[in-house]
Amino acid sequence: MLNLDAKAETAISRPGQQARSRILIVSYLFPPAGGIGVQRALSLARYLPDSGFEVHVLRAGNAAAPVFDPALCERIPESVRIYNAFTPEAPFWLRHTVWNWLARRKKEGAKQEDQAATPAKNGGLKSLATRMIRRVLSPEPEVLWYPFALRAASRVVRRLGIDTVMVTAPPFSAFLVGNALKRRFPYLRYVADFRDEWISFYLKDFEYQSGDHARRRATEIERETVTSADLVVAVAATSLEKIRGRYPEQPESKFLCISNGFDPEAFAGFHPRANAKAKLVITHVGTAYKTSSPQFYLDAVDGLPEQWRNRIETRFIGRITDAEQQQFKNRKSDIKLLGFMPQSEALRAMEDTDCLLVTMTNDISLPGKLYEYLAARKPIIALSPQGSEVDRFIQETGAGWCVDYQDRERIQSLLTRLCAQKTESGACEKRIADVETVQRFARPRLVSDYAEAMARLLSSTGEPPG
Numbered sequence: 071m072l073n074l075d076a077k078a079e080t081a082i083s084r085p086g087q088q089a090r091s092r093i094l095i096v097s098y099l100f101p102p103a104g105g106i107g108v109q110r111a112l113s114l115a116r117y118l119p120d121s122g123f124e125v126h127v128l129r130a131g132n133a134a135a136p137v138f139d140p141a142l143c144e145r146i147p148e149s150v151r152i153y154n155a156f157t158p159e160a161p162f163w164l165r166h167t168v169w170n171w172l173a174r175r176k177k178e179g180a181k182q183e184d185q186a187a188t189p190a191k192n193g194g195l196k197s198l199a200t201r202m203i204r205r206v207l208s209p210e211p212e213v214l215w216y217p218f219a220l221r222a223a224s225r226v227v228r229r230l231g232i233d234t235v236m237v238t239a240p241p242f243s244a245f246l247v248g249n250a251l252k253r254r255f256p257y258l259r260y261v262a263d264f265r266d267e268w269i270s271f272y273l274k275d276f277e278y279q280s281g282d283h284a285r286r287r288a289t290e291i292e293r294e295t296v297t298s299a300d301l302v303v304a305v306a307a308t309s310l311e312k313i314r315g316r317y318p319e320q321p322e323s324k325f326l327c328i329s330n331g332f333d334p335e336a337f338a339g340f341h342p343r344a345n346a347k348a349k350l351v352i353t354h355v356g357t358a359y360k361t362s363s364p365q366f367y368l369d370a371v372d373g374l375p376e377q378w379r380n381r382i383e384t385r386f387i388g389r390i391t392d393a394e395q396q397q398f399k400n401r402k403s404d405i406k407l408l409g410f411m412p413q414s415e416a417l418r419a420m421e422d423t424d425c426l427l428v429t430m431t432n433d434i435s436l437p438g439k440l441y442e443y444l445a446a447r448k449p450i451i452a453l454s455p456q457g458s459e460v461d462r463f464i465q466e467t468g469a470g471w472c473v474d475y476q477d478r479e480r481i482q483s484l485l486t487r488l489c490a491q492k493t494e495s496g497a498c499e500k501r502i503a504d505v506e507t508v509q510r511f512a513r514p515r516l517v518s519d520y521a522e523a524m525a526r527l528l529s530s531t532g533e534p535p536g
Contacts, residue, residue, distance in 0.1 A: 100129035104139025113513040121521030155222040157215035212241035238263035262299040267309040331511040332445040353423040370481040433458035
C-alpha cells in the first residue's frame, strides 16, 4: 500500500468532479486478516463507494490476527485508500500461549491454596502476573494500537478533509481512536459500529476481559463512545436494546440496527449439491470457543445408539481454541477436524454438506456465519436457548431448526430423524429460507441502508469547515 503522503494527493476530488463525502473506517482487523471478523469492514469498504462515499480505511498493519486470508484483498476496490498503523503487540500465537500458561498456572495455584495451609508461592506469583497484565493491557491487549492509530488517523483526517469517521469493533479499544478524533475535530460525524455486545457478552464470556478493572475501563470507554458518537449501530436487535438501555438520556434517533449479512460475490461460484455419502454430513464453520462450544452437540451424538451414531459424519472447519480442544478427545462418532480455511475454500467445503451446525450458548449474540449459512441454502442445525437471537433468526427465516443446547433428548431426536430421511431418500429434509428472505441480508443492500443513515446524518449536521 502507498504511504499517506503519496496517497494524499490522489485521494482528493479533482476539479470538475462532484464532491463525495469522505469517510475514514477505523478497523483493527482488515484483509489480509481473515475470518468472519473482517467481513463487515470489508463489505463497507467495498460497497460504500457505490453510495457516493470516498472511502479510506485505517487498519493495524501488523495486527495480531488469529488467521489470515490474503485472497480477501482482491475484493477491495482500487478507489479505496488503505493506511497502516503499527501496533506493538506480540503475535497472536505468542500472546495466546503466554496468556493460557498464566491462566493455567493461576488455576493451579488457587487449587494448591485450597489444599494447603500456606499459599503456593509459585501460583501466587503467576496470579500476580496475570493481574498486572490485565491492568496494563486494559480492557484488552489491542489497546496498545491506540496511540499509533490515533496519530495515523489524525493525519488522514487533517490532510484529506475527512468528514465522517466510523469505528467498527471489536476490539472495542478501537473506540478510543474515535473518541479522541471527535475531541480533536468536533465537526467530524462519528459512527460507532458495535459488531458484538461488549458489556453483556464479551465481559461475561471472554476470560481476559472478565476482571473488575477491565469492566470498569470498558464501561468508561463505552459511555464516552455512545455519548460522543453521532450514530450508534448494532448488528442485532437485542444488542441494540442492551446498549440503548444503558444510556436512556441519549436521543432515540442516535441508535440504529444494521444486521450482518453475506457478500453475493463470494457465492458467485457456489454450487450447493447433495452429498453422495450414505452418512449424514454435518459441517460446523468458524471458531469453536467457549460460547460456541461443540460439547453439547458431540455429547448428543455420542449418546445416540450405535446404529444412528455411525451414520453421522461431522466436519469442523475453523480454529478451535485450546480450551475447546479437549471436547474432541475420546469421542465415539466420526469427526473430521479440517482446520482454518480461506473463505473460498470453506464455501466449497459447504457445497456438499447435508446440514450446517451452529452453537451459541449466549442468548444475545448472533454469529455472523449464520448469514453465510443462509446464503448457502443448506438446512441449519442451531443449538441455542429458546428466545435467543439465534432462535429468532431461525424462526423468522425458516432456515432450519433451533434446539436448546442443553436439551440432549431433542437434539438426538432431530439427528435421528434426519439420519432416517438420509437413509430412506438419500437426502434429509430441505428446510431452507426462500430467495427473497436470503436477499434481505445481501451486503450491498445492507450497506446501502447504512449509507442512507449516514447521508441523513451528514445533511442534518451541516458541512464541515473547509
